[in-house]
Amino acid sequence: MNYKIIVNKDKLHDKKDFSNIKLVKIINDVKEECLLEKRTLKAFLDLKKDLEKLGIFISLYSGYRSLEDQQRIIDEFTDSYGNDYIKKYVATVGNSEHHTGLCFDIDLLINNKIIDNDELFKYEDIFEKIISILSNYGLILRYPKGKEEITGYSYEPWHYRFVGKSTAKIIMDNNLTLEEYDKLYNKSGVLLVNKPIGLTSRDVVNEIGKIFDTKKVGHNGTLDPMAEGLLVITINKATKVNELLTSTDKEYIAEVKVGIETETLDLEGNIIRTSEKRVSKEMLVDLFNKFPREYLQEVPKYSAIKIDGKKLYEYARSNEKVDLPKRKVILKELELLDDKEDYFKFRCVVSKGTYIRSLIKDMGEYLDIPCTMSSLKRTRQGKFKLDDAINLEDITINSNLITISNALDIDKREIKDKDYKKIINGASINNSYNTIDKVLFIKDNKEIAIYQNINNKLKCFKMLNETN
Secondary structure, eight states: OOTTOOOSSSSOOOGGGGTTOOEEEEEOTTSOEEEEEHHHHHHHHHHHHHHHHTTOOEEEEEOOOOHHHHHHHHHHHHHHHOHHHHHHHSOOTTOOGGGTTSEEEEEEEETTEEOOGGGGGGGHHHHHHHHHHGGGGTEEESSOTTOHHHHSSOOOTTEEEEOOHHHHHHHHHTTOOHHHHHHHHOOOEEEEEEEOTTOOHHHHHHHHHHHTTOSOEEEESOOOTTEEEEEEEEEGGGGGGHHHHHTSOEEEEEEEEETEEETTSBTTSOEEEEOOOOOOHHHHHHHHHHSOSEEEEEOOSSSOOEETTEEHHHHHHTTOOOOOOEEEEEEEEEEEEEEETTEEEEEEEEOTTOOHHHHHHHHHHHHTSOEEEEEEEEEEETTEEGGGOEEGGGOOTTSOOBOHHHHOOSEEEEOOHHHHHHHHTTOOEEOTTOOSSEEEEEETTEEEEEEEEETTEEEEEEEOOSOO
16 A cells, blocks of 8 residues: 555546555444544544543544545535535545545544534644644644645645655655655665665665655665675665666675685684685786686575575574585676785676675685685676765765666667557567567656567566556
């Protein structure tokens, strides 16, 4: 359920957006049956309960309204007030928030009497107290005072909408309408982050999720806590193209401690082997000239690769033996940058799936001296460079995102009118676009879908036009 979705005069209700809504029944104070979405009802009941502790009593006036109910209401008002009234005060079928089940109107109870609508504005002070705590329950005032030109509706201090606690707090703290929030936060794309030492890749993802107020955040290529550098982050719809971004090669600068080997293959692990041997310039020149550029690399036991449904580091921590898998890796570039007797530094460009810790261990075996990674910095991934990344502490909701179109190195095509309906529904089409592999379809500057050529038929690979 998308709790942030907008339904208004510009964005009409679409039944498919609410096909999985779970409505729950409640009987209000005048014995009328009302329906609300499950979490919205809980928010109302929690609000009602806590307001009673403050001596404020509210009742549910209205909640969910079907499209058919709205048309009936419009017809009734038309008979009573005429078309001019309807045009001015009653929304046309399809743009009422009440179709979502995520909003509700309240009544005030004063001395156990429900206050008539016409009298509610006399109790502005009570509404101000209610509105001030709405975000604690994931609720917002949907149509605030002074924002009528933005929302398209007059001020309604009794009309509340469930959006979730994090979103409600952002809207409350920044005095936003849902429309303004949507414009600021409903964005998708790729963000280049300069990950600092000490954080996991998941820590960075969690922080980005808070900044952009979304759970749809992914990353391409894990960096261990002791590693730093470029982390390619995908947000909202861009998470759907993670696999296309991960498949590119990566560039690293690594430093190596010569003479020790640890169980984790980096300096954070327990030392398991040492040697007094030192490395010479000649040995390193020979290593970098002759080390194989393609080979089967053993995955480190302290990694997240799964064997029989269990991560390798879980086997390692419980001292269980397991056969470590091997993967073909390609070293596209390998360059020695600096060296001493017990240390060397190098730059490498490697294929997807290459573990630098394992590469350094394998280098040590070539030298016949144990070696362990002492530092690591990722400087490039595909066409993305560390120089273009943003420090984590500098990222805000206004930070520029790379569009999906600019992030992907695949063919981009404007959808032909005859194919549009098929493509937005994920149907296969003829390859009249002469696509060799994959193509990103665009319509009116919007990224719609990625299709793939299979036997000269274009079939849907990823849909991108779904609501975030």
